[in-house]
Amino acid sequence: MIxxxxxxxxxxxxxxxxxxxxxxxxxxxxxxxxxNGAGKSTLLKMLCTYLPASSGTLEVAGHDVASEPLAVRxxxxxxxxxxxxxxxxxxxxxxxxxxxxxxxRGEYLDQRIAWVTDAMTLGTVTGRxxxxxxxxxxxxxxxxxxxxxxxxxxxxxxxxxxxxxxxVVAFRDFIRELAPGRAILFSSHILAEVAExxxxxLVLQEGRLCLDETVASLKARADKENNSLEGLVIxxxxxxxxxxxxx
Amino acid sequence: xxxxxxxxxxxxxxVCGRELAAFFDSAIxxxxxxxxxxxxxxxxxxxxxxxxxxxMTPFFDSLAPLSIFLLPAVTMRLWAEDRKTxxxxxxxxxxxxxxxxxxxxxxxxxxxxxxxxxxxxxxxIMLVSLGSPDLGLILSGYLGAFALGMLFLAFGSLLSSxxxxxxxxxxxxxxxxxxxxxxxxxxxxxxxxxxAPQLGPGSWLTENVAALPHYESFVRGLVELSSVVWFAGLTxxxxxxxxxxxxxxxx
Numbered sequence: 431m432i433x434x435x436x437x438x439x440x441x442x443x444x445x446x447x448x449x450x451x452x453x454x455x456x457x458x459x460x461x462x463x464x465x466n467g468a469g470k471s472t473l474l475k476m477l478c479t480y481l482p483a484s485s486g487t488l489e490v491a492g493h494d495v496a497s498e499p500l501a502v503r504x505x506x507x508x509x510x511x512x513x514x515x516x517x518x519x520x521x522x523x524x525x526x527x528x529x530x531x532x533x534x535r536g537e538y539l540d541q542r543i544a545w546v547t548d549a550m551t552l553g554t555v556t557g558r559x560x561x562x563x564x565x566x567x568x569x570x571x572x573x574x575x576x577x578x579x580x581x582x583x584x585x586x587x588x589x590x591x592x593x594x595x596x597x598v599v600a601f602r603d604f605i606r607e608l609a610p611g612r613a614i615l616f617s618s619h620i621l622a623e624v625a626e627x628x629x630x631x632l633v634l635q636e637g638r639l640c641l642d643e644t645v646a647s648l649k650a651r652a653d654k655e656n657n658s659l660e661g662l663v664i665x666x667x668x669x670x671x672x673x674x675x676x677x
Numbered sequence: 678x679x680x681x682x683x684x685x686x687x688x689x690x691x692v693c694g695r696e697l698a699a700f701f702d703s704a705i706x707x708x709x710x711x712x713x714x715x716x717x718x719x720x721x722x723x724x725x726x727x728x729x730x731x732x733m734t735p736f737f738d739s740l741a742p743l744s745i746f747l748l749p750a751v752t753m754r755l756w757a758e759d760r761k762t763x764x765x766x767x768x769x770x771x772x773x774x775x776x777x778x779x780x781x782x783x784x785x786x787x788x789x790x791x792x793x794x795x796x797x798x799x800x801x802i803m804l805v806s807l808g809s810p811d812l813g814l815i816l817s818g819y820l821g822a823f824a825l826g827m828l829f830l831a832f833g834s835l836l837s838s839x840x841x842x843x844x845x846x847x848x849x850x851x852x853x854x855x856x857x858x859x860x861x862x863x864x865x866x867x868x869x870x871x872x873a874p875q876l877g878p879g880s881w882l883t884e885n886v887a888a889l890p891h892y893e894s895f896v897r898g899l900v901e902l903s904s905v906v907w908f909a910g911l912t913x914x915x916x917x918x919x920x921x922x923x924x925x926x927x928x
Contacts, residue, residue: 482927514767531773532683533772
């Protein structure tokens with residue numbers, strides 16, 4: 431459902447994403463890890479068609495990101511890094527607008543609004559303006575907007591940012607429920623959280639993909655080497671940084 | 678019914694509806710409409726009581742210079758706010774083309790301006806109730822006001838897309854509006870022509886750039902095809918440039 435082939439992205443002379451390749455199939459939940467500035471958000475922005483790649487190929491749900499951006503946008507639900515929302519809109523109107531902008535109409539639109547409102551427990555804030563909602567609610571409103579059209583591909587940039595621990599647990603369960611029939615790629619700084627939710631880890635370091643491994647395999651390796659999951663990932667990131675500096 | 682992309686026109690309509698609602702969600706629309714109507718209404722009534730003529734020409738004469746400030750107040754937030762609050766990214770990841778979004782936002786601004794023009798119809802009703810004003814002249818003046826609004830809103834939207842700062846967008850639009858209007862003013866033309874008599878820059882600007890001669894032909898009751906094409910053509914060019922800027926901003 432997601433295929434990235436030797437994708438690179440430069441900001442002037444700075445390489446934000448360097449020759450990255452991976453693919454994600456239907457039903458997979460993949461966690462995107464990496465330190466600040468590693469290129470996670472840039473790659474998500476490239477996949478959602480917001481940023482063009484400097485080179486390489488990106489495909490989402492069988493559509494090329496560069497040549498069929500509108501077809502790609504139809505298939506994705508995207509939660510932006512800063513979860514920017516239209517502040518003065520009331521939540522119910524925002525959800526209706528996002529649904530209509532996705533081509534939903536009539537009874538189906540009403541059903542979808544009811545579903546995301548229930549799934550994200552937004553019932554108490556639908557009459558409020560977005561600017562009047564707490565950070566946790568805003569994050570859930572952003573998720574509701576990205577799910578309104580029942581997309582087969584979900585791209586979530588730090589989806590648990592601003593959620594309290596209970597909401598994080600609820601989010602994990604929710605994402606697992608959503609996974610069948612969908613490809614979900616989400617970024618986070620927190621390894622424990624990513625390992626808990628996802629079936630596979632992608633770790634970026636200075637724009638390069640330095641680890642692409644299933645969580646089960648990583649856990650088995652950690653047990654074998656008497657190391658922690660975190661220790662293994664840090665070792666790989668450090669080794670990648672060292673390889674880069676010697677190169 | 679499950680769909681994932683609105684049609685071309687319905688997409689424009691959805692964007693227009695959201696943007697128009699956004700004007701009224703905040704105080705912008707109310708402050709704009711009330712202050713513009715009070716200001717222009719007062720100017721007209723003052724002139725009306727002094728001359729006692731059943732004529733809206735003084736209204737349209739005051740509208741042009743005031744548009745330099747009134748219309749950028751509408752367009753300054755169109756894109757600059759989205760760029761500042763990062764909702765620009767939200768727009769650009771919806772299954773709508775940049776052209777649909779540009780047109781939708783522009784039509785929302787034009788709708789707000791049209792509401793303002795509709796708000797001035799009590800002046801027409803008053804003139805009709807007092808006598809027999811030249812309704813053709815009034816209609817022509819309104820067409821001119823609409824055409825001038827189309828142009829000012831189009832370059833205002835373009836300039837708003839170039840910055841994330843609403844004040845910068847406002848000031849830039851005022852400056853461009855000032856150039857569009859006052860390059861056609863007889864005094865400005867005389868001064869510019871006097872500076873380089875062989876080249877005649879003032880006359881060249883009046884013939885090719887200035888909006889005032891085209892607007893004034895409407896106000897004097899002449900709906901010339903050349904003026905209609907001039908306003909419509911420039912508006913289309915600015916909206917096209919706006920679409921290019923919005924597409925390029927991402928990269």
